[in-house]
Structures are given as C-alpha cells and as structure tokens.
Amino acid sequence: MKLLLPTLLIFLLLSCTMDNNQAKHGxxxxxxxxxxxxxxxxxxxxxxxxxxxxxxPPELKQxxxxxxxxxxxxxxxxxxxxxxxxxxxxxxxxxxxxxxKLGISTLVLxxxxxxxxxxxxxxxxxxxGFNKQAEQVATTFKAVLDSLEMEHPYRPxxxxxxxxxxxxxxxxxxxxxxxxxFAGGDNIFASLPRPYSRIKPEAVIDAAPDIILICYPxxxxxNIIARKGWDTIPACINGRIYTLNDFDVDLILRGGPRVIExxxxxxxxxxxx
Amino acid sequence: MKRHLWLIPLSLLMLIGISVLxxxxxxxxxxxxxxxxxxxxxxxxxxxxxxxxVGSSFQVILNNPLAEPYxxxxxxxxxxxxxxxxxxxxxxxxxLFGFAGALFSTLLVWFLARTGGxxxxxxxxxxxxxxxxxxxxxxxxxxxxNQREIGSIIDILMGNLGRIFTHSEWRxxxxxxxxxxxxxxxLFFLGSRMNAVTAGDxxxxxxxxxxxxxxxxxFVIGAILTGFAVAYAGVIGFIGLIIPHMIRLLGVNRQxxxxxxxxxxxxxxxxxxxxxxxxxxxxxxxxxxVTAFIGSPFFIYLLIKxx
Numbered sequence: 001m002k003l004l005l006p007t008l009l010i011f012l013l014l015s016c017t018m019d020n021n022q023a024k025h026g027x028x029x030x031x032x033x034x035x036x037x038x039x040x041x042x043x044x045x046x047x048x049x050x051x052x053x054x055x056x057p058p059e060l061k062q063x064x065x066x067x068x069x070x071x072x073x074x075x076x077x078x079x080x081x082x083x084x085x086x087x088x089x090x091x092x093x094x095x096x097x098x099x100x101k102l103g104i105s106t107l108v109l110x111x112x113x114x115x116x117x118x119x120x121x122x123x124x125x126x127x128x129g130f131n132k133q134a135e136q137v138a139t140t141f142k143a144v145l146d147s148l149e150m151e152h153p154y155r156p157x158x159x160x161x162x163x164x165x166x167x168x169x170x171x172x173x174x175x176x177x178x179x180x181x182f183a184g185g186d187n188i189f190a191s192l193p194r195p196y197s198r199i200k201p202e203a204v205i206d207a208a209p210d211i212i213l214i215c216y217p218x219x220x221x222x223n224i225i226a227r228k229g230w231d232t233i234p235a236c237i238n239g240r241i242y243t244l245n246d247f248d249v250d251l252i253l254r255g256g257p258r259v260i261e262x263x264x265x266x267x268x269x270x271x272x273x
Numbered sequence: 274m275k276r277h278l279w280l281i282p283l284s285l286l287m288l289i290g291i292s293v294l295x296x297x298x299x300x301x302x303x304x305x306x307x308x309x310x311x312x313x314x315x316x317x318x319x320x321x322x323x324x325x326x327v328g329s330s331f332q333v334i335l336n337n338p339l340a341e342p343y344x345x346x347x348x349x350x351x352x353x354x355x356x357x358x359x360x361x362x363x364x365x366x367x368x369l370f371g372f373a374g375a376l377f378s379t380l381l382v383w384f385l386a387r388t389g390g391x392x393x394x395x396x397x398x399x400x401x402x403x404x405x406x407x408x409x410x411x412x413x414x415x416x417x418x419n420q421r422e423i424g425s426i427i428d429i430l431m432g433n434l435g436r437i438f439t440h441s442e443w444r445x446x447x448x449x450x451x452x453x454x455x456x457x458x459x460l461f462f463l464g465s466r467m468n469a470v471t472a473g474d475x476x477x478x479x480x481x482x483x484x485x486x487x488x489x490x491x492f493v494i495g496a497i498l499t500g501f502a503v504a505y506a507g508v509i510g511f512i513g514l515i516i517p518h519m520i521r522l523l524g525v526n527r528q529x530x531x532x533x534x535x536x537x538x539x540x541x542x543x544x545x546x547x548x549x550x551x552x553x554x555x556x557x558x559x560x561x562x563v564t565a566f567i568g569s570p571f572f573i574y575l576l577i578k579x580x
Contacts, residue, residue: 070420165359165425167437193555198424200557201437202309206301218362226439229308 027128028066028077030095031088034109035060036256037121038086040137042130048080056250056258074098084127111255112195113178118142120255137257144260149182156270158185159209159235162196163216169199176215179252179259183266185211201229210234211270212241215249242269280525284537288318291544298552312443317434317547318540319450320506325539326457327495328513329520329531333467334484334491335394341513342375342499345401348510349408350378350496351503355429356415358504360422365442368449371504372497378404379496383489391474392488432509432561434547449501456494457536463491464528509561511568512539522575542568 026048029035035054038047044057049064051072066080067073072095077085082104087096089110099106107127111120118138125134158180162168170176172187174195180187188207189199212224212235221241230236247269251262267273295314300306328341342348354374358367382404386397416426438446466487469477474484502509516539517531525531546563553563 071417163424164437165364166428166433166435168424198556200435200551202301202305205305205309223439226441228312228438228440228443229304232304 026080026082027084027086028080028082029054029086030066030069030072030092031086031109032056032069032250033111033254033256034086034088034124036254036258037109037117037124038128040257041121041125041134042128046128048082049076074102077104078102086124112173112175114145114175114182114255114259117255117257117259121257141257141260148260148263150184152184155184155186156210157188157207157234158211158213158270159188159204159207160213160215161219164214164219166198167201167204168196171195171197175255176252179262180213180266183263184270185266201227205229205233208232208234210238210240212236213247213269214241214243215253217244219243278530280520280523280534281530281537284534284541288537288541288544291541291548292318295544295548298548312438312446313434313436313547314544315450316436316446316505317544319453320434320502320509321512321540321543322457322536323453323498323502323539324509324512324543325516325535326460326532327498328539329517329528329535330460330463330467330491331495331513332517333528333531334470334488335392335397336471337394337398338518339398339514340394341517342495343508343510343513344398344405346378346382346403346405346408347375347401347496347499348503348508349405349412350381351375351500352429352508353378353408353412354500355504355507356412356426359425359429360415360419365445368445368501368504372500374408375496375500375503376493378408379492383492391485427559429503429507430561431559432507432564434506434543434560435551435557436505446505453498453501456498460491460494461529461532463487464532467491467528468526507559507561509543509564511564512543515568515572516542518572519575 026046027038028048029038029050031051032054035047035050036056039057039060044059044063047060047063049066050060051067051069052065053069054060064076066076070091077099085099085104085106087099087106087108089096089108096106096108107124109120109124111117118141121134121138121141125131160170160176160180162170162176169189169192170187171192171194172178172181172190177187177190177195188204188209189197192199212233214224221239221243224230224241225236235241247265248262251258251265292314295317296306296310300310324342331340331342331345332338351371351374354370354372354377355367357374358364358370382397382400383392385400385404386392388396412426412430416423419426466482469480469482470484470487477484517535520531520534520538525534543560543564546567547560549567550558550560550563
C-alpha cells in the first residue's frame, strides 16, 4: 500500500511524455506580418501553427492555433517541437525573452520602414532554407516598389487615427507613417516622440488635415464629424474620412509583401484616382 | 470675519484663476478654447467637486479620516462597470454602467459592514478595501484578456479628463452634470445633520437625526456621484482624501462651510493637476498620477506642520 502512491506517480509522469506525432521540422508563426512574408516565400506547407490573428492567406485559418497575438501558449509551442518560431518585436518582446529561456530558436522580424521589408524577407529565407525563393520575392518586391516611386507636387495633409480611446496616431518613424509618405500623403504628426503615440485632439484641429484615416473597428464617419470642435477640419467638411469600410487596414499595418497593395490603395484615397 | 471663512471665496478665486490659465495657455484660437478646452475644464471642475464633496461627506458620517470613494470600494465598482461597458462596445452607456457598478459595490460593502442594524466604521472600511481589491482583481483579469484595449482601460484606472465628446454625448453629460449638481446641493443641505452624527449616534438620535438613515442617503448619493465621475474621468485618487483633510486642518469643521470649501478646493486641485498633465511632457500623462505626485507631499507637509 505504501508503494502504491509513488508507483502511481511514476506511472503518471511516464505517461505524460510529449505527444510527438506532429512534424518535428517546421515553423510556428506568432505575428501576422511574418506569416504573410513566410507564405510569400515558402507557402503554407511547413507551418505547424499560428496565432489567431494570422488570417492571410485564408489557408492559415486551417492551421492549429497557439493562442492570441498577446497571449501565446508556450505548452502548445513546446509540444509542436518547431525548428523555428517566427515572432515580432515591441508587443512580443517578452514572448521572445521567454522563448530564448526555453531554448527554442526564435527569429524576430520587425520591419519599421518599407525598405526593411525586403531585407526581412531575405533574412527569413536564410533562416528557413528558402534562400533562392526569398531573394526572388524580395527582388520582385523592390522592382514593383521602384516602379511606384514618384514625385508628388501636391501632398494632402493626412491624419491617421490608429486608436480612438485614447486618441493615438503615428509618426514618420513608424511603418504606417513611411507608407503614408511613400503614397504621397503628408502626415500631420510626422515628428511624434514615439512611432505610435498619444496625441491631443486640439492638435488635430490645429493641423487641419485634408484626409482622416481611421484604422480600428467600431468607428463611424458620423461619430468623427460629431466630435466637438472637429467640424472645422477640412476632412470633415469635405467628407474625406475613411474607415475600415473604405480600405483594408492590414495592407498598411503589416510590414509584408502586400504593402505594395497598401500603397496603391492609399493613392486611390489620397488622389481620388 | 474669522480666518477660515475666507477659505470659500479664496478657493473660488483660485479656481477661477486656474480656469483662465487652463483655457488660454498656448491656445491657438477661440474655436479650440470653446470646443475643446471648455468641455475638458467643465469635466475637470465637475469631477473635482464630486470627489471632494463625496470624500468630505463620507469622512464625516463615518467619523473616519480614511473614508473616501476610493478606499470604500465605490471607485473600483464604478471602474469595473465602466470597463465592462467599454469592452462591450457600448461607450454611451458608460455613465450608467459606472453608476450601477458604484451602487452595487456600495450596497455590498454596506451589507458586509452591517451588524445588528448598525454600521461599524472600521468594519465598513475593511469591507470597502476587500471589495475594492476583489473588483480590482476582476479588472486585472479583463486587462489580461483584452490587451488590445489596455490604453482605454488605463485611462479609466489612472484618470483621464481628455475625453472627446460628440455633440450628443456632451448634451447627455450636461444633463447628468445637472442632476449631479442637484445631488451635491442636497448633500450641502444634509450638512448640519452630518455634523450631529460626528458627536455619536446616540447624541444624534437625541438631536432628532436618524444616523442609519442619513448614512444610507449619503452612501447612495455618494455612489451615484462617484459612478458618474468615474465613467467620464476615470478613477482619480487623492482629491477625495486630501482636500477635505486640508479644509479641516485649516480649521473648518462645520459641514455647511466645509462642503463648499472642499468643492472649490477639489475643483481647483484637479484642474491644476490636469493642466500639469497636459503640458509637463510632450505626451500627456494620466491625471491620477499627477494628483498623487502633488497631493502626497503636500499632505505630508500639512501633517508635519500640525504635529
């Protein structure tokens, strides 16, 4: 009887070894932009799991989930035994630290300029054994980008509302700011102290933007116009407020190959082409 | 005129002074002053008055210097209500949820503190702290589960007067502000009965006041006022604690004088703190942090001076 409990415990411990039926070689991706880059280079085949936010291409929805962007399950990652975990920085900085402590190989991709996207894709190719494909995708990306570059004699003043409560916008040191500028817009908060920062509503009224881009769900044009004091802003007077119904925000928030489409999309809004 | 009687006009003058500075400092035009700064100033004054008046009333009726909406769990209840409304996407219902949360936590604290028909003030404070902690734990869980909304939740927990009003929200705020002002005036008329309670429940009975009923009334009114203030401005500590204390330390003991002095003093301090929060750094900082930074050292100074 005395031996029964220890024997049971040992039996339980032995039966708890990892379920290793899944592929040993493969990647786990925690950030949507990294997922888009990876799929452009290597397709979806080697992806073991992704976070819930990785929704492009739609095939990723069929992949197992390792949790949400901000709350990833380490147990599920360990259980999958990935060759590499591809993450991002900033909001996932603490996740990267923990993965390092667990001895899991991690690649952090965080392009903050358009020019860094092709570099990120080449690095991704090197780390995953898809060098040639990565270079091909990066070269095409650069070529299309070059063809899109042009002088803009008129640059509309643009206000990007990245979040509403609290009011937040982007500076030109952020990827979104860089995309706005490349597309021909003049960001009214070009020089904020941080890439993504709180702003004061009166600064928006003072800056009198021609265009307002709302980058989060649940906001309507009517609500923006109804804000006290905003009725003098040219964008509100001329109906140049664009919400998620008017553009695909993922194309300018995610530093992946689809940024090209994001630039084209913004040009249509800025210059009504 | 006795020295302390000057406090009411003096605090009113200080409030007018800081309001003028708040409205005109670095303002680019009348449009900004009237449409953006004036609503923010009105919200600051309204919240400052509510927090100080409720704090003062709680401290008197409970005969305890620590009593204020934050310590008694009322603010946590209001914050939880507001956070729930925000996360459910019904921003316009935040005042109602805030009020419901404040009232619920207050009733819970009241129920826990009641023994044999009487309220023991130490038991009440303990219940308030415990309920406050429990509600804070729920808020922490909500923050963990909704990390994308963290900025908005921080605004509720650390206080933010920079709310952007739409025209219809502003009208609703003015209506609720009007009702709240009526309740503040009602608290003023309860002032002399509150004073009677400070002498003890038996003495109050002999003077014709009903302490249990009075506490109930003040508690419910305090919950309503705190609920509205938290829903619009977030949780702002210290105003409800230090302003009534300062007024008492300066020699005002009668509620009929202490309440108006606390109201103007609370509004002055909160508008001053919001002015600092807006202009001290490139990025605006939460006003609740400023009230703590300014309030604590000043309160320590007063305590040492009066030792």
